[in-house]
Amino acid sequence: MRFISRLEPRTLRNQLRVAFAFFLAVIVVSGASSLVALVRAHSAAHAVAHDGARLVEANASILQAMTNAQTALRGFALSGDDTLLAPYDAGREQYADALRRARELGSDHAPIQRAIAEESRLADIWFAQVASDLRTGAYDVTRGDVLFTRFREAHAAGTAAMQEHREADDAAAEHAVRTSMAVLTVWCAAGLAVGFMVSRRTVRRTSTSLAGVQDALASLAAGDLQVRAAEDGPEEMSAVARAVNGLGEVLERLTKEQRDRFHDEQAIRHASRSMRKTLEVEAVATHATAAAGELLCTASVLFARRAGDQWTLEAAWHFDPACPFAALTDLPASFGAVATAAGDDRRARTSGRTRDQFVDADRAATNALAAELGAGSMLLVPVANGTLQGALVALSDRERTWSPHDVYLAEALAREASAAVITAVAYEREREMVQLLTTLDEAQQDRIQRDDLLTEVARVAHADLDVDKIVARSVAALGPRLDVDIAMLRLHDGTGVSRRAGVWCSPGTEAPPLYAAGAAKFVLDQASAAGRTVFVTDVDVDDRLPPEARVALGSLGCRSMLAVPLAAGGTPIGVLELAAREPREWRAEDVDLLERIGREIDTALRHAQAYATERELVNGLQELERTRADFVASVSHELRSPLASILGYVELLGDGDAGRLTVEQAQMVTVVERNGRRLLGQVEDLLTLSRIGAGTFSLQVEPADVALLAERAVEAVRPRARSAQLSMSIDVAPDVPALEADTVQLERVLSNLLVNAVKFTPTGGSIEISIRAAGNGVRVAVSDTGIGIPEAEQPALFDRFFRASNAQASGIEGTGLGLFIAKTVVERHGGVIGVESAIGAGTTFWFTLPRVARTAERSLVPRLHSREET
Amino acid sequence: MTKKVLVVDDDPDIRELIAFKLRQQDFEVHLAADGEEALVVLRDEQPQLALLDVMMPKRSGLEVLQALRDDPETQSLPVIMLTAKAQEADVERGFDLGADDYIVKPFSPRELMSRVRAVMTRGNA
DSSP: OHHHHHHOOSSHHHHHHHHHHHHHHHHHHHHHHHHHHHHHHHHHHHHHHHHHHHHHHHHHHHHHHHHHHHHHHHHHHHHOOGGGHHHHHHHHHHHHHHHHHHHHHTTTOHHHHHHHHHHHHHHHHHHHHHHHHHHHTOOOHHHHHHHHHHHHHHHHHHHHHHHHHHHHHHHHHHHHHHHHHHHHHHHHHHHHHHHHHHHHHHHHHHHHHHHHHHHHHHHHHHTOTTOOOOOOSSHHHHHHHHHHHHHHHHHHHHHHHHHHHHHHHHHHHHHHHHHHHHOOHHHHHHHHHHHHHHHHTOSEEEEEEEETTEEEEEEEEESSTTSGGGGOOSOOTTHHHHHHHHHHHTOOEEOSSBOGGGOOTTHHHHHHHHHHHTOSEEEEEEEEESEEEEEEEEEESSOOOBOHHHHHHHHHHHHHHHHHHHHHHHHHHHHHHHHHHHHHHHHHHHHHHHHHHHHHHHHHHHTOOOHHHHHHHHHHHHGGGTTOSEEEEEEEOTTSOEEEEEEEEOTTOOOOOTTOOHHHHHHHHHHHHHTSOEEESOTTTOTTSOHHHHHHHHHHTOSEEEEEEEOTTSSOOEEEEEEESSOOOOOHHHHHHHHHHHHHHHHHHHHHHHHHHHHHHHHHHHHHHHHHHHHHHHHHHHHHHHHHHHHHHHHHHHTTTTSOOOHHHHHHHHHHHHHHHHHHHHHHHHHHHHHHHHTOOOOEEEEEOHHHHHHHHHHHHHHHHHHTTOEEEEEEOTTOOOEEEOHHHHHHHHHHHHHHHHHHSOTTOEEEEEEEEETTEEEEEEEEOSOOOOGGGGGGTTSTTOOOHHHHHTTOOOOSOHHHHHHHHHHHTTOOEEEEEOTTSOEEEEEEEESBOSSOEEOSSOOHHHHHHO | OOOEEEEEOSOHHHHHHHHHHHHHTTOEEEEESSHHHHHHHHHHHOOSEEEEESSOSSSOHHHHHHHHHHSGGGTTOOEEEEEETTOHHHHHHHHHHTOOEEEEESOOHHHHHHHHHHHHHHHHO
16 A cells, blocks of 8 residues: 555646556456456366367277277288288388377376387387287287286277376366366455545545645634645545635635724724713823823823914923933924925825825925934824814834824824814813813902992982982992991082982981081091092001091991092092991902992092083073074064065055055155165075075975976076166077976075176177087076176185175175075075186086986975975 | 955065055955964965064064965965065075975066966966
């Protein structure tokens, strides 16, 4: 078997080949063996059957030939017939032939040879006898028979030997067949045994390998990733085992990676939890650096925090507390730029050798920063969440290649840190707020109360402008809300003696004498002299107090008091006093509050005083205003009424109601009427001026036909124009729009301009009114051929009471109000008024009016003339 | 039948001026110098028209008008107000109270007569 093992082919195929070869060999060999055995058995039988028979036949032939020869001889002997010697000779030849054959056939067997030799010797003896007898010519039959019998006996012995030999050959043949069969059987058995063993071995080896692979797969599937299949057995099986083992390794690696990843994530989660739990930025930073340090296996990790452009080192973790990085307390100036750049593109910065994908644009700056920090290599990740909050910086003292995994870890931690920082910042703010609110709350309550009191007293004090009421109400508002028994407010005049006072007493306290001197006076004097608040905590222990003050305070029944001088305006006007029966600490807040209250009361009192003064003034002014208004109203009435009478009666006269007038009388009446109307116009102008000045002048807007108004104005001045021989014309363009305007005022403007034109145009001149559409309204121009207006005076022409120098020089009367009123009326309509003139070349006054008056109210009263027209 | 007209004005010259014109037109003219007197005359004479000056002592023209309109008997009596130009607010109030017309002082007697005729015609219609 060792031999087989040594020759054993390593592949399953070869093994199976060998096994099959064995089986084939066994079949072939056994077949061949059977054949050989068969052939041998056959040949043995043939030899027995053929050679033995021929030998026996040859031996029988010998006997036959001898018998023939003897028979012939005997005949010869009896008859002497010579012819009978021929068969003898034939017998003799037959004998020789048969003997030769027998010798040939029995040559390989000694006993048979010996038997044949005996036969032939005895035959030869016979023949020799015969031959000698014949030569003598007498054959001795008896002797011959004896010799012949002897031969026959030898021949019988030979035949017996041959028979024996034939039997022996049979036995030998049978033996050979048996032996062959036995060998064949043994050979087959051996072949089967070997084949069986080889097969069994092959099967066992294959199945063992398969079982190993199967077990390995089952273990892998069950999660035991370290199990490996044995890589022996046939090559195919070991290849499968190798493949399975490879699979196992891959699985193990993947599982390990997964486990590592899981471990990383768990570590990050753990760090995140720690970070979020603290709610303090510094603690967040500490946790972040520690976690980063452990995960990245690096020397140091820094957490830099950004506030505007400022970067500060919030926390640092060091693997070895004695490492050089531990000495870092500040960040280099270049840190901000690198971290900000990282924050801007949201990518990590690495220094030193690194993978290509992390090669960044500002590598030089990053390397410089790493060098500045003294690091062999550096990994910087921004901590950002919308805004850049800081940076996580891993430092290594050696040169180190930061793997994508490192960057992943650092970035993951940075993300968690960012979220935690946001929470922490929010929480810190909230906590600060809460603390602030809590601390504020108490102070606030206190202050609110004090502010309330201040507001209340101030409200009470300012609510009135009567000094006595202010005094009384202030102390009434103040007393109950301060822990005092007496609240008193004294005013003093120049002599220092209290003139007026208000006092409030707690229930059960006797009101102090208002004008008591003593302690109050002392305090008042002190306060007034010092110009500041004076207080006594406990009269029994305050040794600054003079004895009389002590006695006086005692008479009030009080041991503690405070006095605030009311002297905000410089001169003291009074003092606010508070007294308590029990000793009392006057806190700074109390003093401050009371001083403020004092100032409020002071202000209120001064306001009241100022108000009293002012009220007198206002009363005077109101009286004056009333007088003026009355005056204007009465002027309106008083001037109009007589004019109404004058003009009315003049009209009666002119109409001849009182009898027909002579021409002179009629002319005189006309003069009276004209001057009456002029006077009326002047009264109207003055009233209008007064109303403009008082701001009560307003327009009464209604639909207005400028052309019609112009015609009426022309008609009004026509008598004067006619007497001065002036020609007058109106030129109205066909496209003049209807206006919304104050017709009364507009007619007044037109007649004013026309009257001026008539007044300043010498005899024989002409006056023209032109009315044109202009822009979104109308432009009216009144041109004359009059004396003109000096250019220098034109800008002032529309001023109140202004009169041109040449107008005054030529003695033409006027009030200087007409143009001012015209300008006001035009401008109130939203129009513009202007003049173009030169000395001696005439004057053109023009004004524009918008289609709808801009600043006007619609008239609610139907006009006189509009009624006339209906 | 002669129509009665009440003329109320504190200025006797104005009263006479108006009275003159009205008499020319054959109206029967009654005069009053102030509001109170006007109310007495109104009650006694029951005129067909009243000319009321706004600004008068004792009771103003507006108060008289108010009283007229409050009294069912005089509720529909035609009234023409006389007013100064500066008192447009009074005119407005006069119309509110039910004045039939108004005329601004100084006025033309001719114009006044035409207004009186217009108001009388309207009142009769």
